[in-house]
Amino acid sequence: MRDVLSVASECAPLVKTGGLADVVGALPSALAAHEVRVRTLLPGYPAVMTALGSTSGTLCEEEELFGGPARILAGEVAGLDLLVLDAPHLFAREGSIYLGPDGADWSDNAERFAALSWMAARIGGGCLPGWTPQVIHAHDWQAALVADHLAMQGVTGIGTVLTIHNIAFQGLFEAHRLEDLRLDPARYHSEGFEYWGKVSALKAGLTACDRLTTVSPGYANELMRPEFGMGLDGVMRARRAELTGILNGIDEAVWNPAEDSLIPAPYKRPRGKAANKAALQAEFGLPEAEGPLCIVVSRLTEQKGLDLLVEALPVLLERGGQLALLGTGNRDLEATLTEWAETQANVAVQIGYDEALSHRMMAGADAILVPSRFEPCGLTQLYGLRYGTLPVVALTGGLADTVINASPAALSKPVATGLQFWPADAEALKNALARLCNLYSSPSTFRQLQKNAMAQPVGWNSSAAAYARLYDEVSPA
């Protein structure tokens, strides 16, 4: 049995802004089947403290943690073995976990997440009675200082793994804060955590952790190229031997069309989607239509390429297709999409974040559109596969790794599970939408694609085994 401390800034179902939370929340139970015991360290945001309740005990205290006292609490919540960093001066704030009321990053995000890494390192050093992990698994920049903090605390004999969920987020801070963040000035150089005159928390982890992973083999390759490495491609190339791409899975208990209590009519076969489609159209105020009902469930950011969809949309509408979109983010994009919905009968837009609605959309739609410019893995195309909702995706990162394009060869086998297009531009997306409409107009072909999609494995099993092997490799002898 391996003991692993997973460290992250979010974890479903407790606190979620994106796919990171899903992965951090799902991995522990997937790993349990592979002889790995995971305890998850999270910041004590109000939602986490409330979920923990009063049953927890204090396991370890710190008098002064970046401006105030702190302690580690423990408890079981939603099947997770949680360790919670209770530090009210850093985390007892309402609103977004990353952003202040003005929409900008909290000005002390450096200290907030340095504190998380510092306490992870303390746990690695044995501060909890009776439990010390063999491996610390850090997720994204918010946990990436952990290897440096282990070194600063003089802790050795612990394996470290850093997973990159999205290299666009790097945790950059002014260099003069370096010592306040309890970092070693001797590592402030181009092969350490220095990045264009700043401290990069992500680069700290990329240069100091024993092993690096990212969330698909395709993105692992892309990260080593300037177009995708966001300035860190050189670091990724230098650490090529320690970098692995391990595909994300989805929680098959939460995303199961046969037993999903959040959808109107659970189903096992594609034809069972019809009742869900009618309900979804009614819910969004969409009429019946000749073409496919497409959905988007997404953060509205540059990465996700939804500006391309705005340009390509007429092709779908001319063919009698429909769009129902759920998302939030970029204000201009929200306004443009809302305008489309106000002027087009076949476009409906819901601005906001709504987990239950996202299930109803997966169940009711014919296709899900994911036109991302880059996508480390992507989860919504995996939900789409499981629900027989064909993914139409850009050929990048994990989208390229998880969807089998409906090429003539793949259609004839038949193994195709969706549509891919490249480059990630409006013209290629228009072509993909036209191809989708063609396939949709042949019901038997479309039904076969849906069956193939629903049969594609999208769970955690083989990826959990890959993480377990990695933990074995980095564990001290």
Ligand SMILES: Nc1ncnc2c1ncn2[C@@H]1O[C@H](COP(=O)(O)OP(=O)(O)O[C@H]2O[C@H](CO)[C@@H](O)[C@H](O)[C@H]2O)[C@@H](O)[C@H]1O
């Ligand atoms: N408005 C809304 N309402 C309800 N639910 C919404 C929503 N907007 C988004 N979601 C949900 O949030 C999650 C988003 O996960 P993704 O993996 O698709 O992208 P994200 O960029 O957040 O994750 C990053 O990390 C993950 C995890 O490694 C990688 O898969 C991904 O490529 C990388 O960019 C999904 O569960 C989705 O259903």
